[in-house]
Amino acid sequence: MTLSKPSWEYAPAPETLKVDIAPEYGLFIDGAFRVPRSGRMFATINPATEEPLAQIAEADAADVNDAVVAARRALKGWRKLPALERAKYLYRIARRIQERARELAVLETMDNGKPIRETRDEDVPLAAAHFFHHAGWCDKLRYALPTATGADPQPIGVCGQVIPWNFPLLMAAWKIAPALACGNTVVLKPAETTPLTALRLAEILQEVDLPRGVVNIVTGAGATGRELVHHADVDKVAFTGSTDVGRAIATAVAGTSKRLTLELGGKSPNIIFADAPIDQAVEGIVSAIWVNQGQVCCAGSRLLVEESIVDEVIEKLQYRMRSLRVGNPLDKNTDVGAINSRAQLERIEGYIRTATSEGATHNSVSDAALPSRGFWCRPCFFTGVQPAHTIAREEIFGPVLAVMTFRTPDEAVARANNTMYGLSAGIWTSRGSKAYEIARQIKAGVVWCNTFNQFDAAAPFGGYRESGFGREGGRAGLAAYLA
Amino acid sequence: MTDRAEITKTWKLFIGGAYPRSESGRVLPVHDVNGHAGGRAIAYAAHASRKDLRDAVEVARASQERWAASSGLLRGQILYRLAEMLDGRRAELVEAVRMGGRLGRGKARLEVELSLDRIVSFAGWCDKLESVMGGRNPVAGPFHCFSQIEPVGVVAVFAPDEHPLLGFLSLILPPLACGCSVVAIPSASEPVPALIVSEAAPSSDIPAGVLNVLTGSHEELVPVAAAHRDIDAVVAAVPAELAKTLQVGVAENMKRVRLIDPQAAFTDESAWNDPRAFTGVTEVKTVWHPIGI
Numbered sequence: 001m002t003l004s005k006p007s008w009e010y011a012p013a014p015e016t017l018k019v020d021i022a023p024e025y026g027l028f029i030d031g032a033f034r035v036p037r038s039g040r041m042f043a044t045i046n047p048a049t050e051e052p053l054a055q056i057a058e059a060d061a062a063d064v065n066d067a068v069v070a071a072r073r074a075l076k077g078w079r080k081l082p083a084l085e086r087a088k089y090l091y092r093i094a095r096r097i098q099e100r101a102r103e104l105a106v107l108e109t110m111d112n113g114k115p116i117r118e119t120r121d122e123d124v125p126l127a128a129a130h131f132f133h134h135a136g137w138c139d140k141l142r143y144a145l146p147t148a149t150g151a152d153p154q155p156i157g158v159c160g161q162v163i164p165w166n167f168p169l170l171m172a173a174w175k176i177a178p179a180l181a182c183g184n185t186v187v188l189k190p191a192e193t194t195p196l197t198a199l200r201l202a203e204i205l206q207e208v209d210l211p212r213g214v215v216n217i218v219t220g221a222g223a224t225g226r227e228l229v230h231h232a233d234v235d236k237v238a239f240t241g242s243t244d245v246g247r248a249i250a251t252a253v254a255g256t257s258k259r260l261t262l263e264l265g266g267k268s269p270n271i272i273f274a275d276a277p278i279d280q281a282v283e284g285i286v287s288a289i290w291v292n293q294g295q296v297c298c299a300g301s302r303l304l305v306e307e308s309i310v311d312e313v314i315e316k317l318q319y320r321m322r323s324l325r326v327g328n329p330l331d332k333n334t335d336v337g338a339i340n341s342r343a344q345l346e347r348i349e350g351y352i353r354t355a356t357s358e359g360a361t362h363n364s365v366s367d368a369a370l371p372s373r374g375f376w377c378r379p380c381f382f383t384g385v386q387p388a389h390t391i392a393r394e395e396i397f398g399p400v401l402a403v404m405t406f407r408t409p410d411e412a413v414a415r416a417n418n419t420m421y422g423l424s425a426g427i428w429t430s431r432g433s434k435a436y437e438i439a440r441q442i443k444a445g446v447v448w449c450n451t452f453n454q455f456d457a458a459a460p461f462g463g464y465r466e467s468g469f470g471r472e473g474g475r476a477g478l479a480a481y482l483a
Numbered sequence: 484m485t486d487r488a489e490i491t492k493t494w495k496l497f498i499g500g501a502y503p504r505s506e507s508g509r510v511l512p513v514h515d516v517n518g519h520a521g522g523r524a525i526a527y528a529a530h531a532s533r534k535d536l537r538d539a540v541e542v543a544r545a546s547q548e549r550w551a552a553s554s555g556l557l558r559g560q561i562l563y564r565l566a567e568m569l570d571g572r573r574a575e576l577v578e579a580v581r582m583g584g585r586l587g588r589g590k591a592r593l594e595v596e597l598s599l600d601r602i603v604s605f606a607g608w609c610d611k612l613e614s615v616m617g618g619r620n621p622v623a624g625p626f627h628c629f630s631q632i633e634p635v636g637v638v639a640v641f642a643p644d645e646h647p648l649l650g651f652l653s654l655i656l657p658p659l660a661c662g663c664s665v666v667a668i669p670s671a672s673e674p675v676p677a678l679i680v681s682e683a684a685p686s687s688d689i690p691a692g693v694l695n696v697l698t699g700s701h702e703e704l705v706p707v708a709a710a711h712r713d714i715d716a717v718v719a720a721v722p723a724e725l726a727k728t729l730q731v732g733v734a735e736n737m738k739r740v741r742l743i744d745p746q747a748a749f750t751d752e753s754a755w756n757d758p759r760a761f762t763g764v765t766e767v768k769t770v771w772h773p774i775g776i
Contacts, residue, residue, distance in 0.1 A: 129623065145758075145759070146615060146758060147757055147759070148753040148754065148755075148756050148757040149753055149754070243737070246737070247734050247735065247737070248734075250730070250733070250734035250737070251730075251731055251734045253730075254727050254730030254731040254734065255723070255726070255727035255730060255731070262737070264737070420736065432772070435772065436770070439768075439770045440631075444768070445766065445767065445768060445769065446768070446769045446770075446771070447768060447769070447770045447771070448771045449770065449771060449772040449773075450772060450773055451626065451771055451772070451773050454622075454624065454626060454628075454771050456620065456622035456623055456624065456628065458620045458621050458622050458623075458628075459620040459622050459628050459630070459769050459771070460620070460630050460767050460769050461769065462767070464766055464768075465715075465736070465737060466736060466737045467737075468737060469737065469739055471767050474620055474630065474769075475618075476616075476630060476767045479762075
């Protein structure tokens with residue numbers, strides 16, 4: 001069987017909503033936007049066009065301090081608010097996100113580069129759902145974490161939260177919603193390259209009359225994040241990002257009484273057994289590694305295929321990869337958008353060169369035209385990958401898949417666990433008993449059987465080993481925000 | 484009748500179900516502060532080296548998967564049997580606790596009873612933790628989604644000087660109950676109560692390697708445990724300085740750390756019979772599977 005190259009031409013289907021973007025954005029502190037004491041601004045750009053979108057305030061130590069002071073001041077009133085009143089603010093936030101969903105999706109796509117199909121169908125609805133779900137927890141915390149004494153669980157206090165650029169609004173929701181539901185106050189630092197939806201969320205917080213200081217948003221780069229993590233009056237640090245930065249944060253909070261949760265990198269296995277539904281599995285591979293250009297901490301970046309079906313899987317994967325449409329993220333038919341930044345693109349390209357020089361074979365779509373400006377990387381996979389190869393061990397954070405094989409279930413588990421990470425795993429088999437047994441043996445916080453990259457506010461998410469500690473979502477996620 | 488010479492005892496390490504001396508040949512003196520032997524050492528315990536710790540981690544790793552895969556019901560019965568075994572050595576335990584000089588005989592007896600009860604209490608958690616902390620997640624899509632509670636793996640435990648028996652048990656029971664294997668370093672100044680527990684372990688059917696007890700210096704072994712790549716979590720009731728050493732060290736491979744105030748109220752039964760005792764030694768694993776025809 002040879003599959004010919006698909007040739008489907010689609011008419012352009014651009015999202016037409018024009019989103020208002022102010023020329024510059026200040027810091028959101030104590031319920032209001034204001035210019036940074038630092039006096040410094042930086043540009044955020046559209047990675048699909050390299051055009052600047054707005055000037056963003058860069059918070060320095062004094063600005064971060066203002067935000068922490070505001071959060072500390074707001075804490076007393078917020079934690080004492082009757083729980084159902086607190087809940088109502090979270091419900092309002094959820095509703096406003098839903099009402100402004102289209103605008104948020106467009107803005108996210110412009111600032112991040114990911115396809116509008118994803119921001120519209122995943123990022124924004126999940127962000128709203130996260131607030132809606134956690135709103136309901138506010139007055140039920142005593143049932144969430146049973147204690148021997150039966151006492152009501154208490155908030156931790158002021159939370160310093162640092163989030164990444166791959167799911168900017170969704171990560172803001174994952175951080176803010178549980179913190180607020182548990183009665184904490186927040187200082188959030190969005191990623192340098194994707195601040196716009198968090199700032200739009202700040203407008204929503206104003207619209208819903210959230211008491212001032214309960215959530216403060218300080219924009220900036222790594223230095224701003226360091227100021228927040230090191231601030232002496234922060235009670236809890238929550239970070240999502242790279243394992244290297246996570247290590248630095250863990251070292252920084254050592255010896256303090258700060259609580260810490262870390263959601264870090266991954267090199268997640270996606271295991272296809274010979275008895276899997278192959279066509280579904282191929283779709284699973286696509287959503288595991290090429291969604292969001294592979295810039296996903298839980299991406300299934302190591303494909304482990306049972307040896308007897310590897311030729312069939314690769315042929316189908318190649319065929320499917322060719323049908324992916326790479327280009328304008330605002331087009332509703334686009335599957336693969338822009339890489340978030342030039343630095344990230346260079347990092348990915350470096351890994352692709354390393355993989356080739358180490359002897360793996362590059363498979364990609366070489367003939368598709370790419371826009372002349374912007375940061376683009378064609379989806380690709382490598383065959384002939386050895387476990388010791390760099391692309392089999394290190395997180396790439398790009399649309400680059402390493403394909404390896406196995407012969408027995410034991411070998412599949414051993415290879416899957418042969419990593420210092422442990423964030424997620426995929427298992428494809430038609431046998432339920434096998435899926436659950438392999439799931440038990442995999443060292444990872446999330447295991448997707450016959451599916452991949454599913455998220456839900458009610459489902460705890462987080463890693464084993466060097467993928468960090470603590471969970472986000474569900475009852476387990478609340479533990480991270482209760483004393 | 485001539486005076487009979489006592490048979491003095493050398494306390495040894497407990498590694499992989501065997502009782503070796505320290506490979507270093509070093510020993511720690513054990514004192515009876517109540518004045519017996521005039522302040523002289525009444526016995527000697529092995530003084531574990533970093534190599535002993537590494538050996539213990541190796542056997543702990545080898546035994547952990549099977550211990551975790553055994554049913555909660557079985558682990559519960561084994562821990563309950565530990566209480567049965569130790570109940571027969573109550574008098575010896577009271578004497579060992581009293582020897583540290585913190586407690587008189589009456590209080591030492593209460594402390595031992597509380598300790599044995601704590602074993603019984605945690606034996607009961609083995610097949611209930613998951614009912615309380617895990618469960619099905621009501622996700623919006625057509626998926627069967629559940630979170631299971633899994634043991635983190637190999638856990639190093641540094642037990643406090645205060646409450647050399649009760650503190651030691653309070654720290655090793657949660658990891659053992661949920662399916663972790665343990666390398667425990669008891670109080671260096673009062674190791675005997677923990678060593679008596681180690682002697683009851685094999686006859687309780689705790690599999691070899693699942694519980695290892697190493698007497699030694701916390702100052703010496705905390706940095707070794709912190710840096711060890713094959714330890715998954717550290718539970719430590721150590722002073723602030725050592726706690727910081729530990730926290731800096733574990734950042735390297737993201738070990739879980741649970742710090743416990745060495746002065747914690749170990750005697751507070753209600754505070755310890757709490758699912759949060761499993762913080763740091765368990766992982767939540769969320770598993771998804773589609774629902775459909």
